[in-house]
Amino acid sequence: MTKRAGSEASLTPPPAVISPSAKRRKPSAKTVADSVLSDEFQQVTLQPWVDAYRIKGLGYGGDVYYQPDFLPVDTAKRWYNEISQLDTYQPELKMYGRTFAQSRHVAAYSTSPGMTLKYSGTEINMHHPFPPALAEMQERLEAALGVKFNHCMLNRYDDGSVYIGKHSDNLNNLVIASISLGAERTFILSPRMPAKSSKGAKGLSEEQEEELKGRGNHKCKLANGSLVVMQGRTQEFWKHEIPKEASVKDGRISLTFRQLV
Ligand SMILES: O=C(O)CCC(=O)C(=O)O
Numbered sequence: 001m002t003k004r005a006g007s008e009a010s011l012t013p014p015p016a017v018i019s020p021s022a023k024r025r026k027p028s029a030k031t032v033a034d035s036v037l038s039d040e041f042q043q044v045t046l047q048p049w050v051d052a053y054r055i056k057g058l059g060y061g062g063d064v065y066y067q068p069d070f071l072p073v074d075t076a077k078r079w080y081n082e083i084s085q086l087d088t089y090q091p092e093l094k095m096y097g098r099t100f101a102q103s104r105h106v107a108a109y110s111t112s113p114g115m116t117l118k119y120s121g122t123e124i125n126m127h128h129p130f131p132p133a134l135a136e137m138q139e140r141l142e143a144a145l146g147v148k149f150n151h152c153m154l155n156r157y158d159d160g161s162v163y164i165g166k167h168s169d170n171l172n173n174l175v176i177a178s179i180s181l182g183a184e185r186t187f188i189l190s191p192r193m194p195a196k197s198s199k200g201a202k203g204l205s206e207e208q209e210e211e212l213k214g215r216g217n218h219k220c221k222l223a224n225g226s227l228v229v230m231q232g233r234t235q236e237f238w239k240h241e242i243p244k245e246a247s248v249k250d251g252r253i254s255l256t257f258r259q260l261v
C-alpha cells in the first residue's frame with residue numbers, strides 16, 4: 001500500500017532523479033569510456049540499424065537512437081493491453097519533509113532470481129521470470145539490436161498529467177532501450193554539463209568543452225511502438241524527461257530494458 005501524504009500535483013517537486021541501479025555488486029567508479037564491457041553486455045553497433053536511427057546533431061556524448069516503427073501498430077496495441085493488466089505500484093518520494101506518491105506506476109522485472117534494485121532510495125525486489133509479453137518483447141529487442149538485457153522497468157503514464165522529470169540514469173546503465181506503447185508523448189533531451197571535478201568530465205579537450213557549451217535541447221515525439229536507445233556517454237552529458245502534457249488524455253507504457261551488472 002502506498003502511504004500518501006500529498007500528491008505530486010499539489011507542489012512542484014524537484015525533478016525525479018530515479019535511476020535504477022544494480023545492487024548485486026558495488027557500482028564501478030569507471031566511466032563508460034573507461035569501462036570494459038563484459039562479453040555478456042555489449043553496446044549496440046549493428047549496422048545499418050545504428051546509421052538509420054541515430055539522432056543526429058546532439059554533439060559530444062549524445063549517443064541516442066530513435067526508431068519510430070520498431071513494432072507493428074497491432075502488436076503494440078496487443079502488448080499495451082496485456083501489459084496494462086500487470087501489477088504495478090507508485091513509489092514514495094520524500095520531499096520537503098513530506099511523502100508523495102510518484103505519479104508514475106512502475107514495476108521491475110529481472111531475467112534471473114534474487115536480483116534487487118534501488119529505486120527512489122528504496123530497495124525493491126524484481127519480479128522473475130518476465131511475464132510472457134515482456135519475454136517476447138525482450139527476444140524481439142535482443143534480435144533487433146544484437147545485445148542482451150537482464151532487467152526491465154515498466155513505467156505507466158495514465159494520462160498527460162503523469163511525467164518523469166529531467167534526469168540522467170545511473171552511469172552503470174551502459175545501454176538503455178525503451179519501448180513506447182500507447183499514447184504519443186514528448187521526449188526531451190537537454191544538455192548536462194558535468195562538473196569539472198566529476199569523473200565524467202575527465203579527459204575532455206578544450207574543443208570538446210566548447211562543443212558541450214554550444215548544445216541545445218532536442219525534442220521528439222515517441223510514437224506507439226517506437227524504440228529509443230541511449231548508450232555510450234549519453235547519461236554523463238545529457239538529461240532526459242517526459243514532461244507533463246495536458247492535451248494527452250490516454251495512457252502510455254514504457255518498458256526500459258537495461259543491462260544491470
Ligand atoms: O518513459 C520513458 O520513456 C522514460 C523512462 C525513463 O527515463 C526511466 O525510467 O529512467
Ligand SMILES: [Fe+2]
Nearest residue numbers: 167168169240
Ligand atoms: Fe531515464
